Amino acid sequence: MPHMIIRGISVPQIQSISKALVADLATLCACGTDNFMLECLPTISIQDGQVSDTYPFIEVGWFDRGQEVRDAYASIVTKHILATGVPEVEIAFKVYREDSYYWNGKLV
Amino acid sequence: MPHMIIRGISVPQIQSISKALVADLATLCACGTDNFMLECLPTISIQDGQVSDTYPFIEVGWFDRGQEVRDAYASIVTKHILATGVPEVEIAFKVYREDSYYWNGKLV
Amino acid sequence: MPHMIIRGISVPQIQSISKALVADLATLCACGTDNFMLECLPTISIQDGQVSDTYPFIEVGWFDRGQEVRDAYASIVTKHILATGVPEVEIAFKVYREDSYYWNGKLV
Numbered sequence: 331m332p333h334m335i336i337r338g339i340s341v342p343q344i345q346s347i348s349k350a351l352v353a354d355l356a357t358l359c360a361c362g363t364d365n366f367m368l369e370c371l372p373t374i375s376i377q378d379g380q381v382s383d384t385y386p387f388i389e390v391g392w393f394d395r396g397q398e399v400r401d402a403y404a405s406i407v408t409k410h411i412l413a414t415g416v417p418e419v420e421i422a423f424k425v426y427r428e429d430s431y432y433w434n435g436k437l438v
Numbered sequence: 439m440p441h442m443i444i445r446g447i448s449v450p451q452i453q454s455i456s457k458a459l460v461a462d463l464a465t466l467c468a469c470g471t472d473n474f475m476l477e478c479l480p481t482i483s484i485q486d487g488q489v490s491d492t493y494p495f496i497e498v499g500w501f502d503r504g505q506e507v508r509d510a511y512a513s514i515v516t517k518h519i520l521a522t523g524v525p526e527v528e529i530a531f532k533v534y535r536e537d538s539y540y541w542n543g544k545l546v
Numbered sequence: 547m548p549h550m551i552i553r554g555i556s557v558p559q560i561q562s563i564s565k566a567l568v569a570d571l572a573t574l575c576a577c578g579t580d581n582f583m584l585e586c587l588p589t590i591s592i593q594d595g596q597v598s599d600t601y602p603f604i605e606v607g608w609f610d611r612g613q614e615v616r617d618a619y620a621s622i623v624t625k626h627i628l629a630t631g632v633p634e635v636e637i638a639f640k641v642y643r644e645d646s647y648y649w650n651g652k653l654v
Contacts, residue, residue, distance in 0.1 A: 331636075341592065346595075349594055368592045369553070369592075369600060373478060374478040375475065375476065375478075376449065376477075377456070379454075379456050384477060391638070400537075401545075418541065418542050419541075419542065432620040434634050435620055435621045445585070479587070481586060482586040484584045485584070486564065487565050489561070516650055520650070526650050527650065528648065530647045530648075533646075
């Protein structure tokens, strides 16, 4: 954790930024780089009856760290994504509850 | 936004209804048709040890608009999905928080 | 419902445990085995610029049943997953709202 589930951005684009992105996020969150998961999720988008490009979207799943860290997190992710040439990106945060998150059967 | 993440319904089925579906939803929500995202998400379902058909399911991600609009939204989506010949469909709404949703790094 | 969306565990691994897993969960939840959905979700994970294995993760979507049942649910899922040889697994629960969940257009 955090998990980043990525739609509408290619695997090579994510590969090209993954090291620098995760390094910046680990500094922000004061945790190890191995906590972060970047996962590209293939979907098939449909617009006006046609298969179309998927809008660049990232859902971040984590334990909430407050508005200031969230804003900074979104800013870092956006900076790196836009650097790949993607023209725009939306990011939504999904909060896990600490009473509902288990590692090997135990609450973390 | 809204985002509709669709499981268990084929891409051609969604293509066949996408224009009429989005037109009806845009009227309900009083917004442009280009706000809606329809994305088919491939999953592999398993039942009794066998790979099986995925149950038709749609998750709608949005900023909440209240029970009346939600009911009407579900009714419109259901009507169009059932018209494709799918016998049943479940729809769940997922609410994004306005303090946690970013466009190009800025809260929307 | 419950829905289990599975990442980072192979389809044959899930097939090998699906009957026993669902039988145990149905006993816990006092409901029929046909209520449970097991869906493997393919994602492409990236670490240090390389495509890598996806961390074993299961998101359970349901109406909340309280801490005791949740703990027991996570324990059952973990036991069966680890029995396949997967070394670790994380499980998060996502709660659906009863005012926002529809079957064929009607609140369930």
